[in-house]
Amino acid sequence: MDLEEFRRHGHALVDWLADYHKTLAGRPVQAPTRPGEVRSILPAEPPEAPEAFEACIADLETIVAPNLSHWQHPRFFGYFPANALLAGVLGDLVSTGLGTVGLSWQSSPALSEVEEVVTDWVRKMVGLSPQWVGVISDTASTSTLVAMICARERTTDYGLAKGGLQAEGRPLVVYASAGSHSCVEKGALLAGFGRENIRMVPLDDRHGMRPEALQELIEQDIAAGLRPCAIAACVGGTATASIDPIREIADVARRHGLWLHVDAAMAGSAMILPECRWMWGGIEGADSVVINAHKWLGAPFDCSLYYVRDEQHLMRVMSTNPSFLQSSVDSHVRNLRDTGIPLGRRFRALKLWFLIREQGVSGLQARLRRDMANARRLARIVDATPDWKVVAPVHLQTVCIRHEPGDKAGDALDEYTRVWADAVNRSGEGYLTPAMVDGRWMVRISIGAPGTEWADVAAIWAAIQRHASASLKHAPPSLEAAGR
Numbered sequence: 437m438d439l440e441e442f443r444r445h446g447h448a449l450v451d452w453l454a455d456y457h458k459t460l461a462g463r464p465v466q467a468p469t470r471p472g473e474v475r476s477i478l479p480a481e482p483p484e485a486p487e488a489f490e491a492c493i494a495d496l497e498t499i500v501a502p503n504l505s506h507w508q509h510p511r512f513f514g515y516f517p518a519n520a521l522l523a524g525v526l527g528d529l530v531s532t533g534l535g536t537v538g539l540s541w542q543s544s545p546a547l548s549e550v551e552e553v554v555t556d557w558v559r560k561m562v563g564l565s566p567q568w569v570g571v572i573s574d575t576a577s578t579s580t581l582v583a584m585i586c587a588r589e590r591t592t593d594y595g596l597a598k599g600g601l602q603a604e605g606r607p608l609v610v611y612a613s614a615g616s617h618s619c620v621e622k623g624a625l626l627a628g629f630g631r632e633n634i635r636m637v638p639l640d641d642r643h644g645m646r647p648e649a650l651q652e653l654i655e656q657d658i659a660a661g662l663r664p665c666a667i668a669a670c671v672g673g674t675a676t677a678s679i680d681p682i683r684e685i686a687d688v689a690r691r692h693g694l695w696l697h698v699d700a701a702m703a704g705s706a707m708i709l710p711e712c713r714w715m716w717g718g719i720e721g722a723d724s725v726v727i728n729a730h731k732w733l734g735a736p737f738d739c740s741l742y743y744v745r746d747e748q749h750l751m752r753v754m755s756t757n758p759s760f761l762q763s764s765v766d767s768h769v770r771n772l773r774d775t776g777i778p779l780g781r782r783f784r785a786l787k788l789w790f791l792i793r794e795q796g797v798s799g800l801q802a803r804l805r806r807d808m809a810n811a812r813r814l815a816r817i818v819d820a821t822p823d824w825k826v827v828a829p830v831h832l833q834t835v836c837i838r839h840e841p842g843d844k845a846g847d848a849l850d851e852y853t854r855v856w857a858d859a860v861n862r863s864g865e866g867y868l869t870p871a872m873v874d875g876r877w878m879v880r881i882s883i884g885a886p887g888t889e890w891a892d893v894a895a896i897w898a899a900i901q902r903h904a905s906a907s908l909k910h911a912p913p914s915l916e917a918a919g920r
């Protein structure tokens with residue numbers, strides 16, 4: 437492809453994307469695709485001869501778009517908002533098009549310094565003190581792994597430079613909120629703690645971690661000769677967007693000298709709203725925090741912000757300094773390779789920089805406030821409808837609901853809940869994700885795609901009621917019988 441062809445195809449692709457977004461609301465939200473269907477229409481062998489690039493663009497319309505579940509659709513209420521606002525999309529295009537790699541400051545000075553400035557903008561936007569320093573990684577899972585490794589190294593006084601965990605006399609223990617995301621357990625496992633040394637701390641009736649239960653578990657472990665090391669708390673838990681009491685947990689961490697990591701992957705975006713900051717009150721007592729700008733804030737996936745209070749510690753744990761990467765300015769700059777696991781990194785800061793500038797802080801705040809107001813309004817309506825329940829507090833934009841008709845309880849209620857949610861998803865009218873809370877299935881309505889207005893929320897509520905009532909009347913096959 438020469439440059440003039442690149443220009444022509446690039447314009448065509450941006451046009452295609454603009455049309456995709458324009459026609460999004462008319463598409464079924466969940467892909468109607470069967471497993472293996474896309475694979476079956478693609479050639480099994482790579483083309484021997486070059487193809488016209490127009491054929492790739494044509495396949496976007498015929499093969500790709502019809503077989504996607506559309507996360508940017510105004511009636512996408514699944515998982516969490518993973519918004520790709522358009523200024524960020526263009527930033528990502530430029531990041532890829534520049535093809536630059538941030539290994540060291542010298543390898544890409546603008547990449548390094550835009551990242552430093554933009555992470556500091558976000559720090560100010562969410563109200564963290566100047567003691568925090570941020571870096572951008574791909575995902576919260578990576579940031580959480582880094583946090584677990586940093587905790588391990590602080591407790592072992594840099595055991596990695598000696599015999600590692602294998603040389604430790606007493607097993608190190610991690611404490612996580614029982615409502616925490618699976619990436620916390622995965623991070624602790626990959627950091628070498630071992631499943632036997634991960635404690636899930638019980639929750640209170642609002643699904644937040646119970647600090648007194650945490651304290652008890654730590655004391656039991658100390659009495660048993662183990663070595664408490666880290667606590668992973670959560671603001672905006674996965675199932676219900678629950679909130680752990682950070683201030684009380686930070687007190688426990690301080691008393692015992694433990695690392696406190698706060699997973700604010702989802703709720704961190706809401707901290708740009710001063711009225712939401714109570715949710716992480718006491719955050720200054722934490723050691724590390726992760727905020728996914730690629731969720732509700734609107735930077736296209738992937739763009740996860742990891743903040744630490746002790747940058748030197750992070751650098752000491754993560755640094756590598758082979759001769760070919762050394763430069764004469766090393767003592768004056770921050771080399772991004774020393775702040776995380778990969779050696780190189782993409783210019784992820786570009787999309788966040790473009791997004792914040794194009795929206796302004798006030799634009800980002802207005803959208804988040806819209807979504808929270810829609811969630812509260814929906815919760816009021818559901819609560820006022822006979823046999824329908826809001827089953828968890830609505831702190832942010834997630835409304836967790838269940839239909840509890842009198843004749844259904846226990847496993848039959850669970851089955852019915854999953855059947856009607858599946859019916860909504862299969863209809864293409866909206867996309868919902870069921871999840872378990874307190875041992876029973878419920879359905880999460882996660883509001884916050886870029887184009888979701890009240891009319892879309894009202895439409896999904898109408899669809900939910902219609903499909904639930906049809907599922908009750910026609911008793912469709914169970915999910916297992918239907919092979920789903």
Ligand SMILES: Cc1ncc(COP(=O)(O)O)c(C=O)c1O
Pocket residue numbers: 516574575576577578617619670672673674699700701702728740
């Ligand atoms: C609270 C929370 N933590 C962590 C994650 C993991 O995010 P990522 O996909 O960036 O690893 C998610 C998203 O699914 C989440 O909601």
